[in-house]
Amino acid sequence: MTITLITGTSKGIGKKLLKFYLKKGHNVISISRSPIDINHNNLLHVQQDINCVSTKKRVESLIMDKQINNCILNAGAFKNALFHKMEYKDWVDIFNINLISTYNILNPVLNNMRNNNKGNVILMSSVVGVTGTIGASNYSSSKSAIYGLTKSLALENANKNILINSISPGYINEGMGNEYDKKMKDKIKNTIPLGKFGET
Numbered sequence: 118m119t120i121t122l123i124t125g126t127s128k129g130i131g132k133k134l135l136k137f138y139l140k141k142g143h144n145v146i147s148i149s150r151s152p153i154d155i156n157h158n159n160l161l162h163v164q165q166d167i168n169c170v171s172t173k174k175r176v177e178s179l180i181m182d183k184q185i186n187n188c189i190l191n192a193g194a195f196k197n198a199l200f201h202k203m204e205y206k207d208w209v210d211i212f213n214i215n216l217i218s219t220y221n222i223l224n225p226v227l228n229n230m231r232n233n234n235k236g237n238v239i240l241m242s243s244v245v246g247v248t249g250t251i252g253a254s255n256y257s258s259s260k261s262a263i264y265g266l267t268k269s270l271a272l273e274n275a276n277k278n279i280l281i282n283s284i285s286p287g288y289i290n291e292g293m294g295n296e297y298d299k300k301m302k303d304k305i306k307n308t309i310p311l312g313k314f315g316e317t
Contacts, residue, residue, distance in 0.1 A: 118159075119143045120185050124167055124222060125192030127151035130241070130289060133317040134189060135160075146179060148222070149192070167192055168213050172221035180225060184233050188226045190219055191241045195256040208255050215259035219266065227270070231277045240267050240283040247285065260285075290314045 121138045125131035127149040138145050139157050147153060147162040155162075163179065165172055194214045196207040219240065230236030245253060246260030267283040274281060288305055306312050 119187070120146065120183055121187040121189070122146040122148070122180070122185055122222070122226060123189045123191060124148045125190075125241075126162070127153050130286065130317055131191040134191060138187075143187075146185075148176075167221055168218040169221075172218070173224060176222055177225040180229050183229070185226055185229045185236060187237045187239075188222070188230075189239045189241070190222060192218070193241060193243075193260075195253055197252045197256075199252055200254045203255065211255040212259045215256065216262050216266070219263075223270070227274060227279070230279050231274065234278050236277075236279040238270070238279065238281040240281070242267075242283045242285045244285050244287040286315065288314045290316055 119142070121143045123131060123134050123138070123145060126135040126147040128151075131149065132153070132155075135145060135147055135153070135155060139155075139159055142159070144159045145157075145161070147155075147160060148165055148167060149162075150164070150166045152164055153162055161179075163175070165175060192214065194211060196211055198204070198207060223238070226236075226238070230238075240263050242263040243257070243260040245257040246263060249257050263283050267281055271281040288309065302314070306314070
């Protein structure tokens with residue numbers, strides 16, 4: 118049975134991914150900070166803040182006797198403010214969640230995949246990691262850093278038949294995309310050729 122580990126599954130893209138892989142017949146290990154409202158025989162859900170120092174050991178024990186085939190690092194957060202008005206805590210917190218915490222999941226998962234000589238990893242970046250955006254320098258720079266991480270990890274693990282890629286969604290009508298007010302949504306839509314947010 119194929120085992121897929123997904124983070125950030127309580128809402129938005131992560132929740133849709135969780136449902137998708139369950140429907141495909143995968144055994145899914147779901148990790149999110151908040152509880153989820155999905156029950157399934159092939160689902161193991163762990164309520165855990167991936168930013169906690171205890172996460173790495175918890176993941177290690179979770180996957181110790183399993184072969185992880187796929188890992189999708191989808192968890193993320195944003196806190197908008199212009200850089201010159203941004204609090205230090207908001208700068209650091211967003212980097213910790215979007216970038217630094219990937220270590221707590223990927224370190225044990227990659228060791229598992231390397232022992233099994235195969236695996237697939239997807240890291241969730243963002244279109245604003247390339248384009249930038251006003252009021253989210255913390256978010257866009259943390260997502261931009263995912264590109265460098267992906268390239269380095271792909272080089273390090275290719276000889277073990279582990280494929281590592283990143284995906285950069287645009288603005289989606291789920292999760293974070295629903296947190297913009299109408300005025301901001303309309304402004305963003307004017308920059309999108311189709312004039313609308315994407316669907317999962």
